[in-house]
Amino acid sequence: MTTIAVIHTGPVTVLPIKNQLSELIADARVINIMDDSLLNDVRTAGHLTPEVASRIYSYxxxxxxxxxxxxxxxxxxxxxxxxxxxxxxxxxIVKIDESMAEEASAIGSRIGVVATVSTTLDPTVRLIRRKAEERGRTVDVTERIAEGAFEALLSGDGALHDEILKRTIIELADQVDVVVLAQVSMARLVPALGELRVPVLSSPRSGVEAVKRALAAL
Structure with a gap:
């Protein structure tokens, strides 16, 4: 039986990824390893630290x-x-957002990135720029933080999270060719966005599809 280990830095990513794995790789054994102190420590420091990287290595x-x-x-x-x-x-090792970044860099030159955690924004933007460079493309990235949305989600107020995030996405969609949702926790909003002028990309499904492709290549 195929075994997939998923490294989580908080509880909000467990269910969305579990659902995608159940749909796309239904016969796999899944091991979830979750340490919510990782994201807390990154947010406190404002960036990825050597100590957090060391713990990721241990997991x-x-x-x-x-x-x-x-x-x-x-x-x-x-x-x-x-x-x-x-x-x-x-x-x-597969990164949940790598496939999404590749897709975004292929769609257009004006890419909007929305995050609810500031420490996710910079690494996501760097990843998108790197994927664009690999394609020989130049992109203009517009960044947005949905202020207060992540805190609302952690406190259990999903409605407020969705309201803040939806408003941020809609405003940004008028300025770019594609919108990238930088966190797995944001994907839950996509079905509620309705028809927008540009595509909105989220990472759970494309990330799990990348896992499926990687497994097939083994």
Whole structure:
């Protein structure tokens, strides 16, 4: 049986990714490893720290020891730690947002990125720019923080989270060719957006599709 280990930095990514794995890779054994202190420490520091990267390494090492065929990093805020760890972990690692960034860079030159956590914004923008450079393209990235939305979600007020985020996305959609939602926790809003002028990309499905492709290539 295929075993997939998912590294989470908070509880909000567990269910969206679980749902996508159940749909797209239904016969897989899934191991969820969740440490909500990781994202808290990144937010407190304002950036990815060596200590957080070291803990990510320990969790991925544990996943490898548990026989995982592939590891999925579920958090964009610590995604850059994954880049460094790929040379240290034998098990293939997929970043939840990498496929989304590739798609966004292919759609248009004006890319909007929405985040509810400020520490997710910079690494997501850097990833998009890198994917555009790999395609030989130049992109203009417009950044937006949906202020207060993440705090509302953590406090259990999903309605307020959705209201703040929806308003931010709609305003940004008038200025860009594609909108990128930088966090898994934001994907829940996509069905409620209705028809917008531009596509809105979220990472859970494209990230799990990337896992499926990686497994097929093993």
């Amino acid at each position: 991925m090492s544990n996943a490898q020891a548990m026989g995982a065929d592939i590891i999925l990093n579920a958090c964009s805020s610590v995604g850059e730690a994954t880049d460094a760890l790929r040379d240290l972990i034998r098990t293939p």
